[in-house]
Amino acid sequence: MTHTTDGPDHGTIDAVPTRYGDTMFRSRLEADWAATLDGNRIKWHYEPETITLPSGAVYIPDFWLHELGIWIEAKGEGIPRIEKAAELAKARACRCPGDCACPWPGGELVLAGRAPLDITRTETGRWPGRGYANWETPFGPSAYYLHCPACSRNQWITLRRPWLCRACRHGLENQTAHRAIDRRVRFVESTPAGGFGDPVTEEGDEEPDAPDPGEWGDKR
Incomplete structure (x- = not known):
């Protein structure tokens, strides 16, 4: 189903089904987030689980990052039902x-x-x-993006101490953590005209070649 909603430029975004790799997403923003996760070497599953929240509401989050224990709900500005993501975060x-x-x-x-x-x-x-990727936490402290030098996984964490890698629990106290407004995490367009963007890197690091579409996500 096609619908429109307010975008960050106060215009509208057409939410139309978009294919990326072997997966058909419900919107282009979801497909772009899948491409962004691929571009930053983060493994994902798309809509893997139907969750019954404590309120009794049924919720299907967009992405589950199974190595990191992170859910991502792709939502344009003004999209309703973000309260379900907040309830899941609290639970x-x-x-x-x-x-x-x-x-x-x-x-x-x-x-x-x-x-x-x-x-x-x-x-x-x-x-x-x-x-640049833009994110927020619907409940709780803000999330920061960083790289674990021990297991080489890119990820989001909160700054509740101790700062530990969500995959290997390596200490991250000495790593640089980025907010969305720091504009360090490349956002990648999923459509063929856009191609892959650049993964987040520190100055002087070599950037790896972009993976094939869907390489780090579901194979459907």
């Missing part, structure tokens, strides 16, 4: 009375993946292929 947060014993430090993390920063629309319903 899955760590409630350990002492040191965290959750499978992932701090419990499961939920992010709202927004339309990219520093992007202006060039055609109706189409975004250029360059920009």
Whole structure:
């Protein structure tokens, strides 16, 4: 189904089904987030689980990053139902009375993946292929993006101490953490005209070749 909603430029975004790799996504923004995760070497599954929330509402989050314990809900500005992501975040947060014993430090993390920063629309319903990933947490502390030098995984964490890799629990106290507004994480367009953007890198690092579409996500 096609619908429109307010975009970051106060225009509209056409939410139309978009194929990326072997997966048909419900919107171009979802497909672009899949391409962005691929471009930053983050493994993902698309809509892998139907969750019944504590309120009784049924919720199907867009992405599950199974190595990191992170859910991502791709939502353009003004899209309703973000309260379900907030309820999931609250329900899955760590409630350990002492040191965290959750499978992932701090419990499961939920992010709202927004339309990219520093992007202006060039055609109706189409975004250029360059920009920076924009995210927020619907509940709890802000999320920061960084790289683990021990297991080489890119990821989001909150700044609740101790700062640990969500995959290998290596200490990350000495790593640089980026906010969305720092504009360090490349946003990648999924459509053939856009191609892959550049993965996040520190100055002086070599950038790896971009993977094939869907290489790091579902094979459907």
